[in-house]
Amino acid sequence: MKHSDNFFDETPFQTAGPFLHIGCSPNLIGINNIFKNDLGVFPFEKEKHSNIISISGSVFDGNSEALNDVMIETWQCNDKGEYLDGQGFARFVPNEETKKFTLKTIKPGAVIGLDGKFQSPHILMSISSRGINMNLNTRIYFEDDDLSNDTTLSIINQKDKINTLIAKKIDKFNYIFDVYLQGNKETVFLDI
Amino acid sequence: MKSLIRRNFDKQPIANYPDYKSSSLRAPKNKKIYIPSSISEISGPKFNKNIIGKLDNDLTLNYSHNNKVPIGQKIIVHGKIVDQYYKPIEGALIEIWQANASGKYLHPNDQNDVPIDPNFCGSGRYITSSNGYYEFRTIQPGAYPYPNRGIEWRPMHIHFSIFGKSFGQRLITQMYFQGDPLIKLCPMINSIPNKKAKKSLIGSLDLSLSETDKLLAYKFDIILRGYNQTFFENRKEGL
Numbered sequence: 154m155k156h157s158d159n160f161f162d163e164t165p166f167q168t169a170g171p172f173l174h175i176g177c178s179p180n181l182i183g184i185n186n187i188f189k190n191d192l193g194v195f196p197f198e199k200e201k202h203s204n205i206i207s208i209s210g211s212v213f214d215g216n217s218e219a220l221n222d223v224m225i226e227t228w229q230c231n232d233k234g235e236y237l238d239g240q241g242f243a244r245f246v247p248n249e250e251t252k253k254f255t256l257k258t259i260k261p262g263a264v265i266g267l268d269g270k271f272q273s274p275h276i277l278m279s280i281s282s283r284g285i286n287m288n289l290n291t292r293i294y295f296e297d298d299d300l301s302n303d304t305t306l307s308i309i310n311q312k313d314k315i316n317t318l319i320a321k322k323i324d325k326f327n328y329i330f331d332v333y334l335q336g337n338k339e340t341v342f343l344d345i
Numbered sequence: 346m347k348s349l350i351r352r353n354f355d356k357q358p359i360a361n362y363p364d365y366k367s368s369s370l371r372a373p374k375n376k377k378i379y380i381p382s383s384i385s386e387i388s389g390p391k392f393n394k395n396i397i398g399k400l401d402n403d404l405t406l407n408y409s410h411n412n413k414v415p416i417g418q419k420i421i422v423h424g425k426i427v428d429q430y431y432k433p434i435e436g437a438l439i440e441i442w443q444a445n446a447s448g449k450y451l452h453p454n455d456q457n458d459v460p461i462d463p464n465f466c467g468s469g470r471y472i473t474s475s476n477g478y479y480e481f482r483t484i485q486p487g488a489y490p491y492p493n494r495g496i497e498w499r500p501m502h503i504h505f506s507i508f509g510k511s512f513g514q515r516l517i518t519q520m521y522f523q524g525d526p527l528i529k530l531c532p533m534i535n536s537i538p539n540k541k542a543k544k545s546l547i548g549s550l551d552l553s554l555s556e557t558d559k560l561l562a563y564k565f566d567i568i569l570r571g572y573n574q575t576f577f578e579n580r581k582e583g584l
């Protein structure tokens with residue numbers, strides 16, 4: 154990419170800080186009479202789905218403490234591998250006390266990119282909070298899928314690192330996905 | 346297929362910035378792994394304009410009770426959401442949040458010993474039309490103290506969250522105010538190593554609007570990532 158007079162730098166990020174709920178999920182903190190609904194409460198509300206899965210986990214800091222002041226956003230396709238307008242986006246925070254988040258959604262399908270490259274089913278995840286100067290991006294894959302030909306995982310190319318992106322299956326409808334910001338289990342974060 | 350222009354991390358904040366204490370336990374130690382754009386990153390949530398109410402971008406009125414207005418100096422914050430070629434982005438969702446005139450957030454975790462304003466919640470949102478333009482009416486936020494290396498002061502600022510066309514364009518940032526002496530002391534701004542990039546977060550006093558006989562305006566343009574066009578042989582455009 155040629156840099157010229159007509160080419161500008163992206164605006165720098167800044168931390169979302171501890172009070173992000175005021176702008177992003179006001180109803181959650183009791184500011185109920187301003188916006189009718191918080192955005193991203195359920196990613197596929199317009200469709201009827203019987204096979205809802207639930208992905209639960211925590212975000213751990215460098216002291217292995219689970220955080221309750223992070224905001225998580227996810228973006229995904231539907232079960233047929235299609236990205237749709239107005240669906241597929243979720244925004245949630247961990248529970249105050251249990252410090253666990255739960256994403257209830259449909260399991261995404263495999264995606265073929267316009268360039269023909271294969272991607273195993275996955276969900277994009279972005280994490281923001283106090284102390285995070287620039288949102289952290291990662292992906293959720295699923296233990297019970299064939300992950301051997303996925304384009305992104307083949308770039309990461311190290312088994313223990315790849316494992317940080319794979320949700321563990323508990324039963325047919327439940328998965329666990331923990332995020333480690335630091336430490337020997339540090340999650341792989343992506344420059345997307 | 347188009348791909349997002351690669352991020353220039355020299356113009357972005359350093360993740361682990363010791364002067365900003367909270368970053369030390371939350372900044373990953375490993376380098377981010379670059380992955381080329383796939384359809385997952387170049388697609389993104391679209392928000393329907395009909396979710397936006399008439400007063401959603403007027404924080405001087407959107408939480409007023411019994412027609413009472415919030416306390417403080419009324420301001421306009423406006424600008425454009427553009428890509429890296431300065432092409433306006435239509436349909437971008439902007440969400441903002443801020444402290445009231447005394448530097449207090451309407452949030453259960455804000456411990457500052459200054460009053461809340463019963464007519465101000467500090468939350469606003471807007472979706473840009475075809476020229477990428479946005480405008481908020483609000484109250485000049487107060488500076489506020491917070492624990493860092495001892496107690497330090499945040500310069501006056503407004504938090505911005507923006508969704509453009511794709512998940513890879515997602516941006517969360519803060520706008521500061523021209524002339525605030527606290528800016529140069531702030532470790533969050535100083536975590537950005539590049540001087541010009543730092544300066545781009547400062548909204549500039551703008552006396553060009555017709556209403557500035559009644560209220561001051563600040564201009565803040567926001568640049569989201571642009572796209573490269575790459576073409577693949579033997580493949581048709583589009584899905």
Ligand SMILES: [Fe+3]
Nearest residue numbers: 170499502504
């Ligand atoms: Fe703040």
